[in-house]
Amino acid sequence: MFIAFYRASKFAVQNFWRNVWLSLMTVSILLLTLLSINVLLVLNVVTDRAITYVEQRVDVSVYFYETVTEDQLTSVVSYLRTLTQVKDVQVVTAQEALARFQTQHEGDEEILQSLNEYGGNPFGSTLVVQAYHVDDFDFIISALDHPDYEEWIREKDFSNYQDIINSIEASTDRVRWFGYGLSGLFLLITALIVFNTVRMGIFIHREEIGIMRLVGASSWFIRSPFLLEAILYSFLATVLAGALLYPILLQVEPKVDAYFGSVTGLTVYFIQNGLWIFGGQFLLLALLNMIATTFAMRRYLKI
Amino acid sequence: MIRCKNISKIYHPDIVALKNVSLHIQPGEFVSIVGQSGTGKTTLAKLLFAEERPTKGVIEIGGWDISKIPNRDIPVLRRQIGVVFQDFKLLPKKTVGENVAFALEVSGERPKRIAEVVPQVLRIVGLGDRAHRYPHQLSGGEQQRVVIARALVHRPKIFVADEPTGNLDTLNTREIIDLLLRINEFGTTVVLVTHNREVVNALKKRVITIDHGEVVSDVEEGRYRI
Numbered sequence: 001m002f003i004a005f006y007r008a009s010k011f012a013v014q015n016f017w018r019n020v021w022l023s024l025m026t027v028s029i030l031l032l033t034l035l036s037i038n039v040l041l042v043l044n045v046v047t048d049r050a051i052t053y054v055e056q057r058v059d060v061s062v063y064f065y066e067t068v069t070e071d072q073l074t075s076v077v078s079y080l081r082t083l084t085q086v087k088d089v090q091v092v093t094a095q096e097a098l099a100r101f102q103t104q105h106e107g108d109e110e111i112l113q114s115l116n117e118y119g120g121n122p123f124g125s126t127l128v129v130q131a132y133h134v135d136d137f138d139f140i141i142s143a144l145d146h147p148d149y150e151e152w153i154r155e156k157d158f159s160n161y162q163d164i165i166n167s168i169e170a171s172t173d174r175v176r177w178f179g180y181g182l183s184g185l186f187l188l189i190t191a192l193i194v195f196n197t198v199r200m201g202i203f204i205h206r207e208e209i210g211i212m213r214l215v216g217a218s219s220w221f222i223r224s225p226f227l228l229e230a231i232l233y234s235f236l237a238t239v240l241a242g243a244l245l246y247p248i249l250l251q252v253e254p255k256v257d258a259y260f261g262s263v264t265g266l267t268v269y270f271i272q273n274g275l276w277i278f279g280g281q282f283l284l285l286a287l288l289n290m291i292a293t294t295f296a297m298r299r300y301l302k303i
Numbered sequence: 304m305i306r307c308k309n310i311s312k313i314y315h316p317d318i319v320a321l322k323n324v325s326l327h328i329q330p331g332e333f334v335s336i337v338g339q340s341g342t343g344k345t346t347l348a349k350l351l352f353a354e355e356r357p358t359k360g361v362i363e364i365g366g367w368d369i370s371k372i373p374n375r376d377i378p379v380l381r382r383q384i385g386v387v388f389q390d391f392k393l394l395p396k397k398t399v400g401e402n403v404a405f406a407l408e409v410s411g412e413r414p415k416r417i418a419e420v421v422p423q424v425l426r427i428v429g430l431g432d433r434a435h436r437y438p439h440q441l442s443g444g445e446q447q448r449v450v451i452a453r454a455l456v457h458r459p460k461i462f463v464a465d466e467p468t469g470n471l472d473t474l475n476t477r478e479i480i481d482l483l484l485r486i487n488e489f490g491t492t493v494v495l496v497t498h499n500r501e502v503v504n505a506l507k508k509r510v511i512t513i514d515h516g517e518v519v520s521d522v523e524e525g526r527y528r529i
Contacts, residue, residue, distance in 0.1 A: 003411060003412075003413060003414070004411040007408055007409070007411075207392070207394070208394060210392065211392055211394065211405065211406075212409045213377075213381070214352075214381065214386055214392065215381065215382075215405070215406035215409060215410065215453065215454075215456075215457070216378045216379070216380075216381035216382035216406070216409075216410050216457065217378060217409035217410060218375075218378045218411075219374060219375070219378070221409055221411070222409075
């Protein structure tokens with residue numbers, strides 16, 4: 001069995017070298033397919049990281065009227081902390097809000113003068129509420145519509161963040177669908193190219209195949225070099241895709257990080273999950289190529 | 304050894320290659336199948352190693368009915384039947400030794416066994432000193448002997464030679480026929496398909512004559528009579 005496998009592998013490698021240009025063209029198309037799939041994967045990772053980044057910073061600011069006392073504020077905080085959806089509640093007192101405003105507009109004489117003309121502290125206390133998940137904010141906001149508290153609350157601010165997330169999702173969804181389409185097209189082209197390569201291989205080796213049949217080679221032995229060749233194409237394309245993707249990621253990652261203002265960890269993600277990512281891609285490609293090879297053999301290899 | 308019962312072969316749509324052919328070849332026999340071109344000789348040879356299947360009738364090889372042989376069993380049959388054709392069917396990029404070894408390699412034979420068998424059969428066919436030459440460096444007769452060596456590596460019980468001397472001159476023809484006779488002396492059943500009158504007449508062996516797809520004569524020590 002081992003000897004037969006070794007010889008079938010040897011014939012597969014011979015087939016590869018005897019039609020080296022055809023083989024290289026096939027591997028190139030497989031490589032393009034894998035690169036398009038990996039670009040899609042990078043996009044997914046970046047989108048996920050971007051959304052997580054935004055979600056981690058999403059909070060609801062609950063603005064209270066200046067008249068609300070510290071005890072009343074504490075009761076709202078206690079109530080919010082009983083909610084399982086709430087991760088954290090930060091209290092910004094009226095004095096702190098005033099101080100922050102003054103710091104923010106330090107150089108703006110006009111605003112500071114207006115503040116002085118007002119004569120007191122125009123700010124009420126504010127609660128900054130963080131949730132475990134962005135979907136929980138609707139519940140938290142509706143919980144704040146509690147009859148005991150709604151008279152104290154001037155405003156609840158959340159909508160902007162949802163817009164940002166929606167905008168990220170909408171734009172990446174468009175690119176993602178384009179990526180799916182492109183990858184699907186490449187996969188189809190890949191299958192056709194492999195089909196044609198096997199067809200050419202069968203034609204070129206027709207004499208050898210005829211002799212194999214004549215001297216008693218099993219149909220498995222005659223077919224297996226073509227299947228192994230398909231696996232070889234997939235393996236080479238996967239290795240090349242990994243080898244090309246790594247330096248590209250090293251170049252792209254700082255720019256993506258700078259854009260999002262955070263560490264996306266793209267390269268680390270691909271290194272940590274490389275075995276699954278490239279192993280999976282190799283298996284997918286090998287399976288597709290073996291199916292295309294089987295069809296080509298059924299059509300052109302008469303045993 | 305070989306038994307054909309009422310076999311017919313009809314190619315689509317209605318070309319009759321063989322019609323109700325019945326014959327029985329004993330183990331160790333040397334049989335010439337003769338006839339003019341297009342009479343069905345090669346079709347009969349192809350039926351013997353399951354390259355073709357009969358439309359009707361039964362073919363038994365050593366008691367094994369191969370008329371409806373499943374594809375998976377064909378390699379097993381072919382390792383028991385050595386086949387030689389007029390066109391040599393050698394791989395031009397392989398040496399003589401590699402061409403002969405190829406038959407064993409594709410059958411999953413161990414390298415040690417291949418290293419033993421290949422020089423043996425090359426010596427039998429008189430090419431012991433040509434193992435490293437390429438087919439284009441050999442004469443037509445030598446090339447045909449390589450093909451015979453390749454067919455012998457499985458130690459077949461039956462040897463089917465379809466016009467093995469068709470491309471050879473008189474001297475090489477004589478050498479190939481002598482080689483087939485030697486193979487027959489070892490106990491192998493030889494079926495020689497030919498339309499070479501001199502060869503058949505010189506052999507003085509059993510001759511089966513086919514005409515228009517039918518056996519018209521079967522003579523124990525026959526001559527070419529068409």
